[in-house]
Amino acid sequence: MTLRLRAPRRLVAVASAGALALSLAACGGTTKDSSDDSGSKAAAGAGKADPNAPLKKGLKIAFLPKQVNNPYETIVDNAGIAAAKEYGGSAKEVGPSDASASSQVSYINTLIQQRHDAILIAANDQNAVCGPLKQAMAKKIKVVSYDSDTAPECRNVFINQASSEEIGRSEVKLLADQIGGKGDIAILSATANATNQNTWIKFMQDELKKPEYSGMKLVKIAYGDDDDQKSFQQTQGLLQAYPNLKGIISPTTVGIAAAARYIDGSKYKGKVTLTGLGTPDQMRKFIKDGTVKSFELWDPKNLGYLASYAAAALSSGQITGKQGETFKAGKLGERTIGANGEVILGPPTVFDAKNIDQYHF
CATH class of the missing domain: 3.40.50.2300 (Response regulator)
Structure with missing residues (x-):
């Protein structure tokens, strides 16, 4: 999208596992490039989905936007943080103040160290965040991209605001x-x-x-x-x-x-x-x-809400990110994962x- 909320952004669409550099403020940290990490791809799709599994309580998730001072991203992330309370989890927003390609990397590294259950990212660059995101998945941390996608192999699911x-x-x-x-x-x-x-x-x-x-x-x-x-x-x-x-x-x-x-x-x-x-x-x-x-x-609140529930479903084992899997997203109802792990919020207004x-x- 990317979109900002100082001035509303036009409808249209949800997120990215490696590009969430839009707007989150957190602390730094360094991590080796794990692009060659042999366990990362396996971690992305490991396990078998159980759609009847209950959502886990106490899940910790974090939203990493392109930039934390982006009004549009703030709306998206705040809605996702509020959704986490519905299913008994906790969420926060962290991220950089600029939308440069590598600005989100240190935040991903810190979230890995903090052992979050899921990282939700609106990627500033689809490839720059891949190394640390693959490392996160290798440690069984789920990755959901929204609004601006990462490379598909660097996340579990992409929540797209619209086609x-x-x-x-x-x-x-x-x-x-x-x-x-x-x-x-x-x-x-x-x-x-x-x-x-x-x-x-x-x-x-x-x-x-x-x-x-x-x-x-x-x-x-x-x-x-x-x-x-x-x-x-x-x-x-x-x-x-x-x-x-x-x-x-x-x-x-x-x-x-x-x-x-x-x-x-x-x-x-x-x-x-x-x-x-x-x-x-x-x-x-x-x-x-x-x-x-x-x-x-599109409605940015619904984008953040859907991304939050997708992260919870992944972390609870209800879905793995494979095409055809379904999960319940609170007030937004049941959603189906499409090709390449994409879930579409709906058409723009x-x-x-x-x-x-x-x-x-």
Whole structure:
């Protein structure tokens, strides 16, 4: 997603076992690279699932977001922490203040030392966190990625906010509908190595190849690093460098809010269309003053809630992460694990002036 909650991020999707560098604050520690650890792959799928096993009491889990100061990540993680209380466990959020590729590694090492039952991570980089995550699995610590995935072999389950393909393609359609399918467009992403952002962008680029979008040209992919000020400056730079720009897609809650703030106070308001992923509370002002017509997102609270229950089901032996296994996720009901250990929360919601006041997150 990645998405931030200073400004809500648009709907669309859940997490990553090796990329949870989004936002958690914890202490450091060093660990050897265990990419060659012979026990790690076996640990990922070891054991036989017992769907009737009760959830263990007293489970200790930790959320490791891309960055702890990301408003979107805070909503996700707080919901997961609250869910842990429902099943008699305890949870916390730890993580870095920046979303660099390796910023989450020391936190993973510390959580291993603290013997948590499960680590839930929104990965900043799908590969940078793999070594320590494999070491965690070798020590029978379950790994759940959410929002931004790790490499599949580095986690047990990935909780995806929505289908990555659906998110990417729907973003293009949303913008095309607003600009009449014609004009230069740009993408304002989070970090260049963010797994979820890059996957969505891949599907956006593929969607743009369709004949109905032949009048639209992607001229630039910019990166605001999920930093409010940098995203603001990148928006300014895009509009100055490409005077014929008709639209911007920003699939990150931090980026779309910063872009909206710049456009709102500039000569481009009403001339350049902005859409992407944001939260209703973050984007309400810009929808109501006409800066933004519509954007998307899923409910981040449900994302954190589902990830928390998945971690509990893994730690209790109800599931191992294999395709076809099912588990109960509290108020969200029964969920089924799909291909590559992926569990999809559901389709994103489009927010506009007609419905935005019905949502508060």
